[in-house]
Amino acid sequence: MGLPQQKMDATEARLATLSLPQGGWTAATRADALSRVRAMGLPSRRDEYWKYTRPETLVDAPAPQAAIFSPDEAPIFGEIDRLRIVFVDGVFDPDASDDLELEGIVIDRLAESTAHDIHWAKDLYGTLEARGQDPVERPLAALNTAFASDGALIHVKKTPSKAISLIYFHNDETSDAILHHVIKVDPGAEVTILENGPAAARFNKCMEIDLADTAKLHHVRAQGRDHERRAATHMFARLGAESVYKSFTLTVNGRLTRNEVVIELTGDDAVAHVAGACVGDGEFHHDDTVFVTHDAVNCESRQVFKKVLRNGATGVFQGKILVKEGAQKTDGYQISQSLLLDDDSQFLAKPELEIYADDVACSHGSTSGAIDEDALFYLRSRGVPESEATDLLTLAFLAEAVEEIEDEALSDEIVSRLSAWLVRHSRG
């Protein structure tokens, strides 16, 4: 079955602007990913999986420009003890980064490691991404595997003393960055991965996460506040027995964001929580697309996504729980909700369950609504001004997602960013 001409043309046009990094241990994987991109074609608006989000600006070459934004607040996670790995428009910045050394952990950079023919990440790089292409194609992730210019390869052997922080800066209005990270956590080890910043005018990021039995990973991400930036991100996580994966994403501003999360629970008793809070005002389009596959017994998964939208902002949620045959005692939960602060904003949701085991408890719900007028009046009748009352109710609405962050210092950081955003945007 050949690709439609238009799709093929668009794909080749993009590929023509990129060059495949040569040699080293990733060469074969990159070549394979490139041929997969050619076979799939890059996303087009006719694709079912891109029904609610127009992919053109994520696909087209060159990337649309994005103005640089200088927020008048201190960068997030500043007070958190962490090892910093900094990329500016997709290029590693050794001066701004810490030494990539931390007890219990091995950190390599993709761009440097490719000089070698053998590497511990060889079994993972592009492997989890390729697994995640079935049953739904994710061509932008394959494109990433083929062309990623750099990324962090992190092997957590023992629980480190601090968090690993991936920091992305955007300094060039035309930058088009592709980064690919691999994180492997050994049995019994626990790590916190932080990500923040706008990264580039257009950012294609892929993160592959392999959790061994009883490994734990906490991921907290704050996507950059640049109003015009675009991002397509993928997280592919494979969970071993009794492992725990918890991921939270805060998205504030950004013209277009598509965050795909693909989780495979392959060992018994594993736990995967993925949550997101986003607040958007005006030209803001945010898409959370999540696919959780239960392929083991007694696993738990939670998806909690909350969106606050105003002035014509758009939120999208596509979430699926797939329970494979034999994945008994699965506990699957999915909720996606939006708070629409006006009639111009919209929320498009496609929650799905597909279950092939008989002894499971799965629930999902999706709602979209305005501020609760009764609650608003109650607060105002106690003297809380309307704007403050609205903020309070908005934060309350987002709370279920934010509460997924276990670490109090991190969740406080997120709440303070949300509060600041509300103050900036609701007092207009």
Add this chain to the structure above:
Amino acid sequence: MLNIKNLHVKLEEEDKQILKGVDLTVEAGKVHAIMGPNGSGKSTLSYVLSGRDGYEVTEGEATLEGADILEMEPEERAAAGLFLAFQYPVEIPGVGNMTFLRTAVNAQRKARGEEEVSAADFLKLIRERAKALKIDAEMLKRAVNVGFSGGEKKRNEILQMAMLEPKMCILDETDSGLDVDAMKLVAEGVNALRGTGRGFLVITHYQRLLDHIKPDVVHIMADGRIVKTGGPELALEVENNGYADILAEVA
């Protein structure tokens, strides 16, 4: 304190007149009770006074210490000293009771040009006042009214009143759902505030509450009007004979 003159109110959405000329004056330090059949307009009066959306004042006026409250936003009325204990307190998931109350207290102080109360002072005060109402610390930590029993919600209303120290308190059926002991606690709270020159408008169906809070004046509301006003004996009459006699008498 509170002056209501010839107040006419209809629903904004439909052409339905609910209040048809209410006249009422509550003096500082006095407790006025309003009784009246279901649907006569008691809660509507309390909502209109506190500024809820959905009603349209077609005639008349209402002032608090001389200031026209009908022109004010709900939060301005609160800062001016008006408080309504809701007949049906609202549940607010995700907003902690403590956060809510501190935000409210400080918002009112700010609106009046007063200094905000420190977190430590606030904590001390709320613990003390909650204790007097037998509200345990765990309830203060929970989300506003979420999972509270009917009686706990009503006690929480009184706690808010005690913390906000309003000048004019409207209690809409605060007694319904309260057990006998809780009713005594609430009455003690009201009586304590009454002594300091506050005005009260107590909406109730039962004499029971009025045993503990001796009203100075009792009004009967029917079909959107105050149809009869008297002393505490009027409440006893209602308790014993219902509204039939009174309504027949004024018809």
